[in-house]
Amino acid sequence: MSERSYTMKEAMLYSQRIAQLSKALWKAVEKDWQVWIKPYDLNINEHHILWISYHLEGATISEIAKFGVMHVSTAFNFSKKLEDRGLLSFSKRESDKRNTYVNVTAKGKLLLEDMYENYHDTPHSVIEGSVPMKELYGKFPEFLDVMAVIRNIYGDDFMEIFERSIKNIDETFAKNKDYQ
């Protein structure tokens, strides 16, 4: 143990803390997500793939798998299903002929926009549970410590896609004043 910068006790306390908190948080996020997308005949993986393709303005299967934290085969199979439903299309790019890019179709965009319009029709326990912090601090929490841990585990490219998707939502709202 001498080469480690933490004791067994510190590791146990921390691993218990992070296991309980991340499980409880993810299960709440997952439940809100399932209730929201239920009327649209999509599962979480399918919606996540649509979401990623939309906000990255086209994504490769490996980008979807990485950013969606799912197996490449899961990303591929569900993308194919979404293509069959006319919500996604596959294409090559002139600048990059090796990779196949997944793009959201006009029909897919309409579906996503419809989902956002009905966002407040279902409860979002995670948003509601964060409102007291928004009122206290003037903004929703940023979870900088969680981001630092995730950057170390998943690498800079994961965080780069994360930032890109956040920036895209920001710009989408700047363009569509209806959603303000």
Added chain:
Amino acid sequence: MSERSYTMKEAMLYSQRIAQLSKALWKAVEKDWQVWIKPYDLNINEHHILWISYHLEGATISEIAKFGVMHVSTAFNFSKKLEDRGLLSFSKRESDKRNTYVNVTAKGKLLLEDMYENYHDTPHSVIEGSVPMKELYGKFPEFLDVMAVIRNIYGDDFMEIFERSIKNIDETFAKNKDYQ
């Protein structure tokens, strides 16, 4: 929307942030956990039940379900399986005859202790990914903002069990100097 203290854009940005971060964090925790417990022929639910019963020094099925963020039927069915393997026992308490309490048997305790002794035999990406913060701040992150959100979603009793389990690990290490 007038009664809400946040805009649609704020809700979307925040819900994207928390969904991505909580999924990525939980998937990393889950993977480390699976690799660690694999040699012991336990799944995550089973180990989580053992873990909760051990650290709460006896727990009801509803406490296990609540704190383990699993359905009551899942908590009950896996507890029964662990009882069949001689790792848990069920009992009534004089002070509370309505509830059945789940306790870890001597055999179950030995198994858990064996697992802790072999904790460092498998990689723990979440611990390793947090070491730079430990070195920077002198301690592992506490995720106070995540805790605040979880307290609002799951209630004070969830946090009370959380604190009780953390306190119990602390005391276990104080008693067993081998693990220091």
